[in-house]
Amino acid sequence: MKKTVVAQCYNEEFLLPWWLEHHKHVFDHGIIVDYHSTDRTHEIIKDICPTWEIRTTRNASFNGNDVDAEIMDIEKTLDGWRMAMNITEFLYGNTDHLIDTSEPRQYMITNYVFADMEDPAKCPELTYDRPLHEQRYWGYHDNDTNRDPVAPYAPGKGEWSRLNRSIHNHPIVYTGGRHFPKTDYSFDDLVLFYYGWADMSERGMARKTQIAGKINEPYSSIHKNSREQFLLMHRAYQKPVSVDMRDAIAPILEHNRRCTGQDW
Numbered sequence: 703m704k705k706t707v708v709a710q711c712y713n714e715e716f717l718l719p720w721w722l723e724h725h726k727h728v729f730d731h732g733i734i735v736d737y738h739s740t741d742r743t744h745e746i747i748k749d750i751c752p753t754w755e756i757r758t759t760r761n762a763s764f765n766g767n768d769v770d771a772e773i774m775d776i777e778k779t780l781d782g783w784r785m786a787m788n789i790t791e792f793l794y795g796n797t798d799h800l801i802d803t804s805e806p807r808q809y810m811i812t813n814y815v816f817a818d819m820e821d822p823a824k825c826p827e828l829t830y831d832r833p834l835h836e837q838r839y840w841g842y843h844d845n846d847t848n849r850d851p852v853a854p855y856a857p858g859k860g861e862w863s864r865l866n867r868s869i870h871n872h873p874i875v876y877t878g879g880r881h882f883p884k885t886d887y888s889f890d891d892l893v894l895f896y897y898g899w900a901d902m903s904e905r906g907m908a909r910k911t912q913i914a915g916k917i918n919e920p921y922s923s924i925h926k927n928s929r930e931q932f933l934l935m936h937r938a939y940q941k942p943v944s945v946d947m948r949d950a951i952a953p954i955l956e957h958n959r960r961c962t963g964q965d966w
Contacts, residue, residue: 703802703871704782705729707793708773710759712737714789715746716909717897720834721789722750727962728793729785733776735759764913770876778873785811785869786880790898792834793869796891796957800869808870812887813894814951815864816841817940818902824946828901833966835955838900840944845887864896891957899940902933 707729711718725732732754734747747756757776761768773786783800785793791813799809816838819825828837844864865881868874887893898910907929914927927935959965 706731708733710735713741715742718746727964792895795954797961806872809888810866810885813844813864815896817899817944
């Protein structure tokens with residue numbers, strides 16, 4: 703059964719090379735909904751995944767409800783398995799779960815968050831000749847069912863917003879940014895690796911802060927943070943709970959190699 707990824711992006715030339723090199727082995731097709739990128743986003747997509755589609759968004763900004771509606775309309779036209787994600791999210795593991803079936807299926811996918819430890823011995827400068835999982839492996843499993851609803855940023859909780867995503871073989875309804883809070887994840891061996899905190903250098907911060915002008919919703923205020931605010935969050939909530947995850951993710955990576963035939 704065909705597998706299609708749908709992702710929205712704006713000026714993602716920094717992460718796109720890793721994201722595309724990985725997902726071209728996982729998905730049969732990709733649809734990139736572009737929010738009027740002005741960098742090398744289009745060139746990179748055409749170079750690495752020339753058969754994938756680039757569609758200019760119909761939306762004026764990253765308004766959550768409008769983004770959800772556009773993605774839902776796209777997914778209604780697709781056959782087989784489909785998944786909506788961001789360029790910071792990489793699907794890894796046992797895709798044998800995605801069997802050919804006429805029965806409607808929906809699976810919840812959990813997140814492993816990987817952090818820049820700001821220590822060259824643990825996290826050297828990123829290079830494009832190696833997959834991200836070989837360069838950023840300090841992190842934690844972010845399980846939303848462990849969240850404290852009163853104090854989601856409490857010490858030891860990590861970053862609160864990495865809620866489950868969905869992969870499904872029929873049209874579904876999205877709310878709240880295509881996340882699925884307070885749901886049990888379906889698999890231990892098919893997961894998302896999240897790299898939104900994986901590079902706190904100038905180029906990583908430039909990517910993280912550039913989107914502020916594209917967001918006009920008060921509940922998305924976290925995305926309007928300054929570089930200094932993001933660094934404070936990272937040092938308060940991501941780094942303290944991050945550990946060396948190489949042993950924990952090894953079985954997931956082995957499934958990924960078996961299913962894709964690639965180290966990426």
